[in-house]
Amino acid sequence: MTAMLEVKNVSKSFGAVRANESISLEVHEGRIVGLIGPNGSGKTTLFSSIVGAHPVDEGSIRFQGREISRLRVADIARLGLIRTFQQTRIYGGMTCVENMLISASQRGSSLLDLFHIRSAARGRQAEDLLAFVGLHAKRHLRADSLSFGQQKLLEFAMALMNEPKMLMLDEPTAGINPILIDGLIDRLKQANAVFGVTLFVIEHNMRVIMSLAEHIYCLAHGELLAEGPPEEIRNDRRVIDAYLGAH
Numbered sequence: 001m002t003a004m005l006e007v008k009n010v011s012k013s014f015g016a017v018r019a020n021e022s023i024s025l026e027v028h029e030g031r032i033v034g035l036i037g038p039n040g041s042g043k044t045t046l047f048s049s050i051v052g053a054h055p056v057d058e059g060s061i062r063f064q065g066r067e068i069s070r071l072r073v074a075d076i077a078r079l080g081l082i083r084t085f086q087q088t089r090i091y092g093g094m095t096c097v098e099n100m101l102i103s104a105s106q107r108g109s110s111l112l113d114l115f116h117i118r119s120a121a122r123g124r125q126a127e128d129l130l131a132f133v134g135l136h137a138k139r140h141l142r143a144d145s146l147s148f149g150q151q152k153l154l155e156f157a158m159a160l161m162n163e164p165k166m167l168m169l170d171e172p173t174a175g176i177n178p179i180l181i182d183g184l185i186d187r188l189k190q191a192n193a194v195f196g197v198t199l200f201v202i203e204h205n206m207r208v209i210m211s212l213a214e215h216i217y218c219l220a221h222g223e224l225l226a227e228g229p230p231e232e233i234r235n236d237r238r239v240i241d242a243y244l245g246a247h
């Protein structure tokens with residue numbers, strides 16, 4: 001079966017820093033796949049390459065069989081490949097619902113389409129998704145009045161407004177308290193199971209990634225160090241050494 005996302009021999013340097021060195025990996029449709037590795041191992045660089053934030057030096061990136069390594073971010077997003085960031089990117093002065101509508105409008109519809117025909121449906125979708133992440137009661141509050149964890153949930157709901165086929169999440173649980181983390185893991189699994197969104201997740205929290213991902217890739221020093229199911233990765237000597245060596 002062809003992978004939904006296929007990364008082949010991708011390399012990316014920043015000056016003398018070889019951030020990614022001939023990385024190859026695959027994410028199959030409907031799966032939840034993890035990407036781990038010590039700080040500076042090249043995870044975010046790989047995500048940025050995949051979504052078109054910067055050109056790669058070498059290699060191929062295919063999404064649903066189509067070469068995307070030379071496409072721009074907006075064009076890749078339009079294909080249904082969307083990423084979220086380590087730092088939340090929400091508009092603090094706007095309400096949750098307004099943030100949701102702004103997020104959906106970035107998908108690139110015509111103005112007429114956007115403001116007249118689809119606005120009612122979009123409003124309903126925004127409310128439904130806010131309910132899905134547990135923020136319905138706060139939908140008319142300013143986003144900057146939410147806790148950090150709630151802002152992450154809002155950002156997740158905003159990403160879902162774009163109806164992604166694949167969502168790439170960069171440390172979704174960073175900075176969130178443990179109680180909200182469990183809720184977020186549950187929502188991520190639900191989005192995968194109910195909406196069919198394929199997830200590719202960078203995560204530092206080992207408990208989170210082990211309970212979330214079905215398959216995990218581990219980077220170290222810009223190279224692919226190991227891959228396998230969580231129980232295999234958890235016990236992989238090279239992975240353990242890479243983490244111990246990094247701290």
Ligand SMILES: Nc1ncnc2c1ncn2[C@@H]1O[C@H](COP(=O)(O)OP(=O)(O)OP(=O)(O)O)[C@@H](O)[C@H]1O
Pocket residue numbers: 014017018019037038039040041042043044045046
């Ligand atoms: N825009 C950039 N300019 C110069 N160097 C960069 C740039 N982005 C990343 N790097 C370097 O590339 C290497 C890999 O960084 P990257 O952020 O991809 O790692 P990471 O695994 O995501 O780290 P973390 O877990 O800390 O987020 C690091 O040495 C970093 O300093």
